[in-house]
Amino acid sequence: MNVLIVGGGGREHAIAVSILKSPRVKKLYCVPGNAGIASIATCEPISVMDFDHIIAFAKEKAIDFAIVGPDDPLVGGLVDRFEEAGIKTFGPRKNAALLEGSKAFSKDLMKKYHIPTAAYENFDSAKDAINYLESCDFPIVLKADGLALGKGVLICETKEDAVLGVKSIMENKDFGNAGNRMVIEEFMTGREVSVLAFVDGHTIKTMTSAQDHKRAEDHDKGLNTGGMGTFSPSPFYTEEVDQFCKEFVYQKTVDALLQEGREFKGIIFFGLMLTPNGPRVLEYNARFGDPETQVVLPRMKNDLLEVMEACIDGTLDQIELEFEDNAAVCVVLASKGYPLSYEKGIPMSGFEAFDGKEEYYCFHAGTALKDGQIVTNGGRVLGITGVGSNLIEARQKAYEATNWINFSSKYMRTDIGKAIDEA
Numbered sequence: 001m002n003v004l005i006v007g008g009g010g011r012e013h014a015i016a017v018s019i020l021k022s023p024r025v026k027k028l029y030c031v032p033g034n035a036g037i038a039s040i041a042t043c044e045p046i047s048v049m050d051f052d053h054i055i056a057f058a059k060e061k062a063i064d065f066a067i068v069g070p071d072d073p074l075v076g077g078l079v080d081r082f083e084e085a086g087i088k089t090f091g092p093r094k095n096a097a098l099l100e101g102s103k104a105f106s107k108d109l110m111k112k113y114h115i116p117t118a119a120y121e122n123f124d125s126a127k128d129a130i131n132y133l134e135s136c137d138f139p140i141v142l143k144a145d146g147l148a149l150g151k152g153v154l155i156c157e158t159k160e161d162a163v164l165g166v167k168s169i170m171e172n173k174d175f176g177n178a179g180n181r182m183v184i185e186e187f188m189t190g191r192e193v194s195v196l197a198f199v200d201g202h203t204i205k206t207m208t209s210a211q212d213h214k215r216a217e218d219h220d221k222g223l224n225t226g227g228m229g230t231f232s233p234s235p236f237y238t239e240e241v242d243q244f245c246k247e248f249v250y251q252k253t254v255d256a257l258l259q260e261g262r263e264f265k266g267i268i269f270f271g272l273m274l275t276p277n278g279p280r281v282l283e284y285n286a287r288f289g290d291p292e293t294q295v296v297l298p299r300m301k302n303d304l305l306e307v308m309e310a311c312i313d314g315t316l317d318q319i320e321l322e323f324e325d326n327a328a329v330c331v332v333l334a335s336k337g338y339p340l341s342y343e344k345g346i347p348m349s350g351f352e353a354f355d356g357k358e359e360y361y362c363f364h365a366g367t368a369l370k371d372g373q374i375v376t377n378g379g380r381v382l383g384i385t386g387v388g389s390n391l392i393e394a395r396q397k398a399y400e401a402t403n404w405i406n407f408s409s410k411y412m413r414t415d416i417g418k419a420i421d422e423a
């Protein structure tokens with residue numbers, strides 16, 4: 001089978017590594033990919049939003065199976081385009097990807113189907129949103145409706161801050177068109193857990209849990225990022241939490257989408273908060289998490305291609321997902337200055353240290369090849385994953401391996417997985 005992966009981050013590198021374990025993959029392609037993916041697949045520099053070129057490339061290469069990684073092309077309808085071209089594709093169609101594409105839609109869905117989430121209101125105008133703030137308790141959470149690179153969420157301590165926040169989202173359009181609508185929601189407290197699940201339209205099978213670290217600096221300080229590291233499993237995702245979510249969240253979400261005429265096939269990523277009143281859904285994503293994927297897939301025993309095909313064919317009920325009884329930690333090596341401004345094109349070295357080492361992974365995110373030399377090409381540069389028999393061992397291995405890689409702008413958090421010590 002000829003397989004094409006769309007995307008070029010650490011998530012797509014992790015998907016590529018897993019999919020290549022399937023004996024049925026004959027040739028693997030990736031657009032646009034990165035320097036790491038280029039070492040195991042044929043990459044072509046096509047933007048993930050250039051649908052016409054992607055489809056033409058897929059036809060030229062006789063692609064049998066496509067996998068769409070990132071949110072933008074999913075929400076934009078790339079899966080529909082592949083299907084129109086007769087190519088079997090893993091990922092939700094445009095009408096189902098709205099689960100991630102519009103926070104107002106996902107909140108209304110949860111309200112209508114009684115799926116536990118923070119109390120909220122949706123707004124189409126800044127004036128109405130500001131009036132509403134008069135009756136709110138603080139802190140309060142403001143969310144731009146659309147995709148905003150994970151940055152469209154503002155937690156405001158006071159009414160004055162919140163008024164500025166509403167203006168930034170809806171009037172200044174600091175998050176672009178994502179701010180044409182917004183959600184204002186209740187501030188909740190508790191630990192966050194990410195649960196990724198395969199869905200075939202009807203059946204849902206959850207993967208092992210993970211936890212992300214979104215802030216740029218140690219002790220959860222600094223700006224929000226795409227994610228600075230992850231660990232899996234989360235010791236806070238107990239049997240009790242799992243039972244609760246199985247009863248009130250997972251299947252109910254899939255059924256709700258079906259009921260709304262938005263059959264969902266692909267990955268639903270549940271961002272959960274374990275509040276004192278029980279688990280609540282913080283957000284849905286319609287794709288694999290990044291860098292959650294870099295700790296979840298290395299622990300999965302199944303043939304990834306087989307599971308993805310079952311999602312498309314509607315036969316996921318016949319698959320038993322299996323994970324190793326171990327743990328993984330991923331530490332992101334970022335460019336100094338991320339998520340604001342940072343330099344690109346800085347030479348990197350040390351990759352050969354990973355050769356032949358089984359429990360260490362070097363997933364490339366923002367890297368490129370320049371005259372045969374691997375250079376930095378983004379804010380999040382690499383995801384270094386260590387796998388061990390438990391979280392402490394996995395963390396020790398991940399941090400050990402971060403030392404093998406050198407580049408002058410290298411920056412990382414030093415406390416990824418620290419919460420494990422409190423479990």
Ligand code: AMP
Pocket residue numbers: 118141150153155185186187188189192214271282283
């Ligand atoms: P989201 O993109 O919706 O996951 O939001 C990004 C981050 O903002 C989450 O991971 C939480 O840390 C925080 N957040 C979002 N919604 C809330 C909420 N209702 N209460 C407290 N924190 C929140």
Ligand code: GLY
Pocket residue numbers: 150212226227285288289290291292
């Ligand atoms: N790591 C969070 C996300 O992928 O959205």
